[in-house]
Amino acid sequence: MAGERQPLQLLDNLLFPKIFQAFHMAVQPGKLGVALLGVAIICLAGHIMDFSRTVVVRSDEQNRVSELQMYIDSPTSDAAVLEFRREFAEEGMRAGVFATLWRFGAGRFHAALRELFQLNFVGVAENIADCFRAVGWAVKYHYIYCLVFVAIKLAVLSVVGGAICRIAALQFGRGEKPGLVEALRFSLRRFTTFFFAPLAPVIGILCIAVLISLVGVLCNVPRAGQLIMSIFTLLALAEGALVAVALIGTVAGFNLMFPAVAYDGLDALDVIGRSFSYVFNRPWRMAFYSALATAYGAVCYLFVRLFAFLLILVTHVILRFSVWSENSNGVNKLTAIWPEPQFMNLFGSNGSTAAGAAESVAAFVVYLFLWVVVGLVVSVIITFYFSANTIIYSLLRNKVDNAALDEVYLDSDDLGISSPATVSGSE
DSSP, rough: OOHHHHHHOOOOOOOOGGGGGHHHTTOHHHHHHHHHHHHHHHHHHHHHGGGOEEEEEEOOOOEEEHHHHHHHHOHHHHHHHHHHHHTTTSSSSEHHHHHHHHHHHHHHHHHHHHHHHOOOOHHHHHHHHHHHHHHHHHHSHHHHHHHHHHHHHHHHHHHHHHHHHHHHHHHHOOOOOHHHHHHHHHHHTTTTHHHHHHHHHHHHHHOOOOOHHHHHGGSSSTHHHHHHHTTHHHHHHHHHHHHHHHHHHHHHHHHHHHHHHHHHOOOOOHHHHHHHHHHHHSSHHHHHHHHHHHHEEEEEHHHHHHHHHHHHHHHHHHHHHHHHOOOSSBBBHHHHHHHOOBTBBBBSSSSSOOOOOOOOHHHHHHHHHHHHHHHHHHHHHHHHHHHHHEEEEEHHHHHOOOTTTTTTEEHHHHHHHSEEEEEOOOO
16 A cells, blocks of 8 residues: 555655646636736727837838838847938838737747747747847837836736736635636735736836946046946946846746735735745746746647637638629628638738728628637637746745645635635645
């Protein structure tokens, strides 16, 4: 009997297979619904802000080149972008920042997936690096737009992501299925924590950077400036070390911040301390968990996208058999309002062949329905991200703090009493 128990105990000690529960948790209707609502709000905000159309685009017969593409492709990015903007500011086309980033990010995302399944990890890293460079371009050349949009996006994710993490925490830790309304109430009550926990380290980094820059200002003092600056160099290096630590902790620990609130009900400062602690105490374990979740998520995403593609394609093919008439442009009426979908472009080709206002309205209605399908695919990515990171947080918490997986913070509304408490599920 003892020999039989030992293998079972070894299997129980393996925590990483629990990450594979993330997909099942991610595709639940309640989570997908709230994620789809969040995607809709963020996209609507982006499209409304894109009325400013501040991105310069050069259009020719073959393709369109934006200033973002110039920034990515050119070794001397700043000079190339400034020259590009000067040359085509008047005669070129204009686009919105959100639309430009969306198209670029989607392209790099799918390119990274292709490289991942070819085991070309260098290619994956290059595509991810391009996404970060694209964000850098937006911050550098459209910083006011970015400040407003990031605030809106973070506010939406604080509610949506907080609710998803709360549902995942109670489901994974206690085996419960809380209602969506209760989860949304939880995230709304802790909105301030969800919103400011990721921002606080960034604000701290910026404050330290200002102090370091003040040391550099000393160098401008006539004659003795360089000597004075050299005296304070040690202080600048110490501050630089703090920035490096905070930067690593923020980037690596960001994924754990929302789960920390959902699992333990922590405030913003405790969230930062907890996420930083797990990053620096178990860096290799966290890297392994994150890599496993990323690989598993990529497979799940391809499955979901294939399902969505087949759903749209089958519907389109069946309808195509029963629509044989053509519009005034000599194009099949179905094709005119609904181009044939492709795996990498679920909406189909962008070329519109609608004839007249009625067909244009019909094409727009079909586009809205297709957007819901595409939005659900994006929603799966969001729900998987928050669900997987909630599981990872719980596993790291178990290893670092020796906390049981089923210990989940319950507030007064959850318990039906006047004071919050932390209750463990039955074993």
